[in-house]
Amino acid sequence: MILKSKNLIALFAALFLLLLGIQAYFMYKTYQVKEREIYRDVHTRLTRFTDNLDNKASMKKVSDDSLQHILIKFTNKEIDKKEFLSLFEQNRKNTQDYFSKYVDHQFENQGYKVAVKIQYTSIFFLPSKTKLIDQPITLFETKNKVIKAGITNTGNWETTSKSTSDDEKKITKNNSFHVKSKTEFEILNIKSIVFKELTLLFLCCIALLTSVLILYIFTVKNLIQQQKQVEVLHTVVDNISHEFKTPIATLKIACKALKKDWNPETLPLIDRQVVRLENLMLQLHKDETSEETPSIKGEDWSFFIQDLAFTFPDTNFEVSNQISEELPLDKNLMETVIKNLCENSVKYGSSEIKINISSHSKNLKIEIIDNGSGIEKKELKHIFEKFYRIQSNNIHNTKGLGLGLYFVKNIVTKYHGHIDVSSRPKAGTTFKISIPYEN
Numbered sequence: 001m002i003l004k005s006k007n008l009i010a011l012f013a014a015l016f017l018l019l020l021g022i023q024a025y026f027m028y029k030t031y032q033v034k035e036r037e038i039y040r041d042v043h044t045r046l047t048r049f050t051d052n053l054d055n056k057a058s059m060k061k062v063s064d065d066s067l068q069h070i071l072i073k074f075t076n077k078e079i080d081k082k083e084f085l086s087l088f089e090q091n092r093k094n095t096q097d098y099f100s101k102y103v104d105h106q107f108e109n110q111g112y113k114v115a116v117k118i119q120y121t122s123i124f125f126l127p128s129k130t131k132l133i134d135q136p137i138t139l140f141e142t143k144n145k146v147i148k149a150g151i152t153n154t155g156n157w158e159t160t161s162k163s164t165s166d167d168e169k170k171i172t173k174n175n176s177f178h179v180k181s182k183t184e185f186e187i188l189n190i191k192s193i194v195f196k197e198l199t200l201l202f203l204c205c206i207a208l209l210t211s212v213l214i215l216y217i218f219t220v221k222n223l224i225q226q227q228k229q230v231e232v233l234h235t236v237v238d239n240i241s242h243e244f245k246t247p248i249a250t251l252k253i254a255c256k257a258l259k260k261d262w263n264p265e266t267l268p269l270i271d272r273q274v275v276r277l278e279n280l281m282l283q284l285h286k287d288e289t290s291e292e293t294p295s296i297k298g299e300d301w302s303f304f305i306q307d308l309a310f311t312f313p314d315t316n317f318e319v320s321n322q323i324s325e326e327l328p329l330d331k332n333l334m335e336t337v338i339k340n341l342c343e344n345s346v347k348y349g350s351s352e353i354k355i356n357i358s359s360h361s362k363n364l365k366i367e368i369i370d371n372g373s374g375i376e377k378k379e380l381k382h383i384f385e386k387f388y389r390i391q392s393n394n395i396h397n398t399k400g401l402g403l404g405l406y407f408v409k410n411i412v413t414k415y416h417g418h419i420d421v422s423s424r425p426k427a428g429t430t431f432k433i434s435i436p437y438e439n
Contacts, residue, residue, distance in 0.1 A: 009223070012216055019212060023205050030201065034194050039150050042114060043185055045106060047153075068159050071177050074132060075125050088120075088137045100143040113188040115144035119181065126158070126176035136182070149184035156180040250311045272303060296331040298324040301357050304338045312346050315353060322358040328437055329364065333411045337366065340404040341431055345370035350428070364417075366433040375423040383421070384409040 074084040103114050118140040123132040160176040187193065195202070298321070305319040338355070345353050350370035358365045375383065382388050386406045412419045417435035 009220060012219070016212060016216055020209060023209060027198075027202060027205055030198060031194055034198060035150075035190055038112075038187065038190065038193065039185070042107065042112065042187060043151050043153075046103070046114070046116060046185060047183075068161050068175070068177070071123065071125075071132065071159075072161070072175050075130070075175070084132075085137065088139060092138050092141055095140055096143060099140050103142050110193075111189070112193065113144060115142050115146045115186045115188055117141045117146045117184045119184075120179060121154075121182050122178075122180045124178040126178055127174060132177075139181075144188060146184045146186045147188070149186050150190065151185045153183040154180065155183075250307055272307060294331040295326050296329050296334050297326045300331055300335075301338070304335050305342075305355060308339060308342050312343075315346050315351060317342070317353050317355065319355045320357065322356075323364075325359075327359070327364060329415070329435065333414075337408050337411055337433065338368075340408050341368045344404050345372050345429070348372040348374075348429075362437055364433075364435040364437060366431075366435075368431045369428065370430075371428040374425040374427050374429055375421075376425055380421060380423065384419075 070079075070084065070087055073079050074081070099116070103116055107114050117138060119136040119138050120133065121136045124130065125132060156179060158176060158178050160174070162174055301321045301323060302319060305317050309315075309317045342353055342355070345368065348370075350372035352371050354367075354369040356365070356367040356369075384405050386403065388406075409419060412433055412435060415435045415437070417433060419434075420432045421429065422432075423429035
């Protein structure tokens with residue numbers, strides 16, 4: 001189930017990332033479309049203006065006599081290159097204020113900050129194919145400078161005129177020029193404008209992604225909580241099923257003993273096992289009972305050992321019980337600790353088991369020493385793990401689920417105690433437990 005849950009979480013995460021990628025791509029494409037739409041609008045309006053800009057300035061483009069006149073004078077070397085370029089530079093300066101104010105006024109309502117630059121990129125004198133300029137000449141430019149053009153338009157045209165010399169030969173000269181121009185537009189605050197216009201769409205996308213993420217987190221939390229509940233249920237069931245074995249086995253032996261021979265000592269043993277079975281059943285229905293946890297009395301420790309001696313008659317149990325007072329510890333849990341450790345010793349070949357129980361400085365001391373097969377050093381760090389059983393040549397030689405020592409460890413940890421174990425193969429094992437308590 002845990003593996004399936006991990007796969008579902010991984011699938012959910014992959015789908016969420018896919019959705020995030022789709023949303024990001026969708027918003028990016030929407031941004032591009034909106035940006036192109038704004039640039040198209042700006043371009044259309046500026047093109048109409050720049051087409052008529054010639055009439056508002058001191059120089060003209062196509063079929064412009066003043067431009068034609070300047071080009072002819074430069075070709076005929078009536079003016080040098082410096083004077084030629086200065087005419088264009090002077091034109092740019094003279095028209096810059098008017099041009100900038102007009103552009104700003106056109107897009108004031110929309111809040112666009114527009115930069116425009118119009119250049120002649122090349123001028124050729126066609127008869128001789130002479131190149132008149134080596135680098136672009138700026139004809140018109142706004143005060144806002146173009147940094148990275150959003151739209152660039154190019155154009156080219158020819159301007160032609162004829163002139164006749166004044167001498168007797170009356171030579172007619174053809175003055176043809178080929179001009180290439182470039183117009184650049186840039187909306188300097190395009191990002192803020194697009195984001196402003198798409199704010200609602202962006203917020204909706206973010207809200208959708210946030211909702212999916214919250215749903216995802218909520219689902220994962222519920223799944224983790226359910227897994228914890230299932231694990232707790234499994235632990236309880238494993239614990240109860242493990243604990244049922246001992247009293248049931250003891251009752252079977254007691255019933256056989258009663259059939260063979262009447263013994264008054266057998267009845268208290270049966271009574272203790274019945275009470276233990278009742279307590280185990282109550283653990284399955286903790287919400288239905290309000291009874292207080294039974295404290296352990298001094299004689300209870302001896303009863304635990306008597307029950308074990310009756311269940312395992314071939315094993316010699318020696319107990320040293322130095323506790324006579326009642327301790328504020330759960331009797332059922334303490335019985336589980338003693339019996340699980342002793343039963344584990346019996347399973348692994350112990351014929352003699354010593355149990356020492358004492359109290360010192362409000363700490364319960366439990367020591368269990370056996371002469372069983374012992375535990376390899378490499379196995380010691382694993383013996384308290386759930387479902388772990390010691391193997392011999394990859395074979396489990398003893399019956400069980402590997403839960404006894406796991407429950408012992410959990411009980412000791414619950415009381416903030418500690419447990420130490422030492423062992424030598426074929427020489428036995430010693431468990432030492434210390435559990436703090438307060439009266």
